[in-house]
Amino acid sequence: MTTILNADSSCPAKLPGASDHEKLLALAGMTYTQQACWFLNGFWDEHEKNAELMWSWVETFGKFDLQNGVNGTGLDEMNAHRFLENFHETMTVQEMRNKMRETKALEPNERPKVSALVHIAIVKFNLDWHKLVNSSISNPAELRKAQDQLEVVRVAFEKCREAEAPFKAAQEEVETALREVKTQEDTYQGKISDAKKRSEEGGAVSRGKASAELAVLLAEDPLPLRKAKITLEAAQKRAEKARAPFLEATERAEAEFKKAEAYLEEIKNKGGSPMGSIFWLNRQLHEGRKFKPTSKGGISK
Numbered sequence: 001m002t003t004i005l006n007a008d009s010s011c012p013a014k015l016p017g018a019s020d021h022e023k024l025l026a027l028a029g030m031t032y033t034q035q036a037c038w039f040l041n042g043f044w045d046e047h048e049k050n051a052e053l054m055w056s057w058v059e060t061f062g063k064f065d066l067q068n069g070v071n072g073t074g075l076d077e078m079n080a081h082r083f084l085e086n087f088h089e090t091m092t093v094q095e096m097r098n099k100m101r102e103t104k105a106l107e108p109n110e111r112p113k114v115s116a117l118v119h120i121a122i123v124k125f126n127l128d129w130h131k132l133v134n135s136s137i138s139n140p141a142e143l144r145k146a147q148d149q150l151e152v153v154r155v156a157f158e159k160c161r162e163a164e165a166p167f168k169a170a171q172e173e174v175e176t177a178l179r180e181v182k183t184q185e186d187t188y189q190g191k192i193s194d195a196k197k198r199s200e201e202g203g204a205v206s207r208g209k210a211s212a213e214l215a216v217l218l219a220e221d222p223l224p225l226r227k228a229k230i231t232l233e234a235a236q237k238r239a240e241k242a243r244a245p246f247l248e249a250t251e252r253a254e255a256e257f258k259k260a261e262a263y264l265e266e267i268k269n270k271g272g273s274p275m276g277s278i279f280w281l282n283r284q285l286h287e288g289r290k291f292k293p294t295s296k297g298g299i300s301k
Contacts (some may be wrong), residue, residue, distance in 0.1 A: 007033040007058075007070040009280045011041070014136045023133035026107060026195045026297035028116035031071050032061040033280070035118040039127070042135035047125065051279045054121075060086055060116055063284040074114025083115075089124070091231055096123045132227045138272045146267065146281050149260040153288045158252035170239035182224040192217050221280025 027038060040047060063069030066080040068209040075083060080093045090101075093115055099121035100106040105122060112119075122129050137143065150201050195217055221229070224233035264285065268278050 002284040007031065008147060009033045009037050009060075009284070010140065010147050011038050011137055011277065013138075015133050017133075019285075020047055020130050020133050021107065022049075024129060027118055027133055028112075029073050031073060032058045032065075032117045033070055033074075035116060035121075037277045038135070038279050039118060039121050039132065040279065041137060042132050042272040042276075043125075043127065044275040047241045048279075050125070051276070051283075053150075055280075055283055057083075057117060057120075069278070074112070078114035080120075081131040084120070088160060089120075091123065096120060103129060119146075122167045137274045137277070138298055139267065139270070139274070142270075143274070143277050143281070144269045145259065149263060149279060150288065151285050153253065153256045153260050153285065156249070156256045160194050160246070160249045160253050162247040163242075167239065170235065170242045173235040174232070174239050175233045176248045177228065181225070181228040184222075184228045185292070186223050188217070188222055191222075196220055257285070257288065 008031065011030070011075075015023040015026045015038075017026050019256065025218050027035060030038070036058050040051055040054060043116055048054070057132035060083055061072065064075055064082055066148060074080075077093050084093070084096075096115070096119060097106060097112070098121060100119060101108060103122075106112070118132075118203075121127060124130070192214065195214040199207050200213055202210075264278060264281055267273050268275075
């Protein structure tokens with residue numbers, strides 16, 4: 001299923017259509033993400049408090065739309081019922097459509113095959129759908145640029161994750177090799193202590209034999225310890241080799257993240273900016289942390 005992160009939240013400056021009804025049809029034909037953003041843009045002052053709810057709505061629409069995910073435009077009747085039940089809504093799909101007909105949002109003879117997210121929003125929040133379809137976006141080009149930057153961030157963090165995998169594997173090899181070196185060193189030191197003790201006790205023959213054994217032990221590391229040290233050295237070299245591309249990818253992703261964050265703040269501070277879309281883009285940027293390496297502060301998916 002397509003995630004909200006790489007779903008396109010950009011919207012046209014105005015809805016196409018010669019009448020409000022045609023404009024509503026155009027809005028219902030947009031993706032769930034775009035429908036949610038359009039609603040929030042048009043009614044931000046009243047419904048800023050419902051922005052997170054809209055995020056959840058889009059996630060759930062995408063979950064029930066097995067074919068198109070969050071890039072779908074509407075759910076069939078069965079899945080629309082599932083959506084309403086998921087959010088503990090008491091109205092049925094038929095009741096929702098009847099209320100839309102009362103406000104002329106649906107024509108009396110109109111029988112839509114799917115339920116759009118915006119249809120449910122109109123009824124649930126008692127929206128003036130004429131106002132909704134006649135709202136507009138003042139800076140779609142800036143929002144498109146921000147959306148493109150978010151995609152760059154997502155791809156950059158995905159590359160970080162890809163580079164992190166071999167680096168983490170190499171680090172685990174180092175840890176395993178370190179444990180083996182310690183085990184062999186403990187064994188070696190144990191043999192030295194034992195031989196030293198025997199060289200100082202007992203008869204002359206046994207002391208001499210132990211002394212010779214101790215001399216051999218002190219002259220050179222035993223083969224198991226030498227092999228463990230060689231393995232550790234090789235693992236450390238592989239880890240160091242894997243570190244460079246991982247750090248490079250991380251630095252590049254962090255730079256893109258900060259760039260996108262700064263740009264969103266810039267357009268947010270401009271007068272007349274569509275706050276719903278800006279909320280959505282910021283929310284997507286936060287979701288981008290799921291692609292950030294966990295060793296660098298990323299959150300679990």
